[in-house]
Amino acid sequence: GAGVSQSPSNKVTEKGKDVELRCDPISGHTALYWYRQSLGQGLEFLIYFQGNSAPDKSGLPSDRFSAERTGGSVSTLTIQRTQQEDSAVYLCASSRQGQGGQPQHFGDGTRLSIL
Amino acid sequence: LAKTTQPISMDSYEGQEVNITCSHNNIATNDYITWYQQFPSQGPRFIIQGYKTKVTNEVASLFIPADRKSSTLSLPRVSLSDTAVYYCLVGDRGTGGFKTIFGAGTRLFVKA
Numbered sequence: 321g322a323g324v325s326q327s328p329s330n331k332v333t334e335k336g337k338d339v340e341l342r343c344d345p346i347s348g349h350t351a352l353y354w355y356r357q358s359l360g361q362g363l364e365f366l367i368y369f370q371g372n373s374a375p376d377k378s379g380l381p382s383d384r385f386s387a388e389r390t391g392g393s394v395s396t397l398t399i400q401r402t403q404q405e406d407s408a409v410y411l412c413a414s415s416r417q418g419q420g421g422q423p424q425h426f427g428d429g430t431r432l433s434i435l
Numbered sequence: 436l437a438k439t440t441q442p443i444s445m446d447s448y449e450g451q452e453v454n455i456t457c458s459h460n461n462i463a464t465n466d467y468i469t470w471y472q473q474f475p476s477q478g479p480r481f482i483i484q485g486y487k488t489k490v491t492n493e494v495a496s497l498f499i500p501a502d503r504k505s506s507t508l509s510l511p512r513v514s515l516s517d518t519a520v521y522y523c524l525v526g527d528r529g530t531g532g533f534k535t536i537f538g539a540g541t542r543l544f545v546k547a
Binding site: 324355361362363364365411413423424425426427428429 | 469471476477478479480481484522537538539540
């Protein structure tokens with residue numbers, strides 16, 4: 321079946337511009353995560369959506385970052401007034417809700433470059 | 436959230452068994468241990484998950500001692516294509532998805 325889809329795969333923009341990154345999770349998965357990965361580093365947790373609950377935004381690095389998830393499916397991560405330090409790969413993952421929980425399934429990310 | 440510690444890198448040769456150990460001294464009662472594999476320009480991919488003792492699937496084995504303060508991922512007879520970064524995570528599986536902290540992972544280099 322289809323996996324997690326992210327778009328665009330690459331994004332180059334100028335400092336100060338706003339960007340929107342999109343994630344289409346696996347159908348039926350109610351949990352959705354956003355991570356950021358800088359070159360050669362591990363993944364940095366950003367935000368987590370679980371069903372209709374309020375999202376866990378504790379990982380967002382500043383108020384320039386926001387995310388929403390419409391209809392419990394597609395999610396958009398928005399970065400306003402981008403800075404060069406925002407350059408990274410942004411990864412989205414989804415998992416199935418269940419009593420035992422499920423491992424996360426990742427997309428291949430959006431590579432964001434701020435000039 | 437439990438913090439994990441792994442070796443930064445490991446080298447191996449094709450056909451050898453590779454064991455990567457992860458320390459998680461403050462693992463909580465509800466925490467499961469999950470391992471992911473990541474290739475360049477790709478998102479991480481789930482390998483194996485366990486709670487205690489030993490878990491085996493078609494790809495790897497996971498050994499967890501009784502105190503659960505560490506775990507070992509075992510990759511049998513590695514090939515060049517197993518060269519990747521391997522992440523160990525602990526988290527509460529019961530919430531239907533858990534906020535996780537990925538460390539820097541272990542970079543495995545498999546040589547011919």
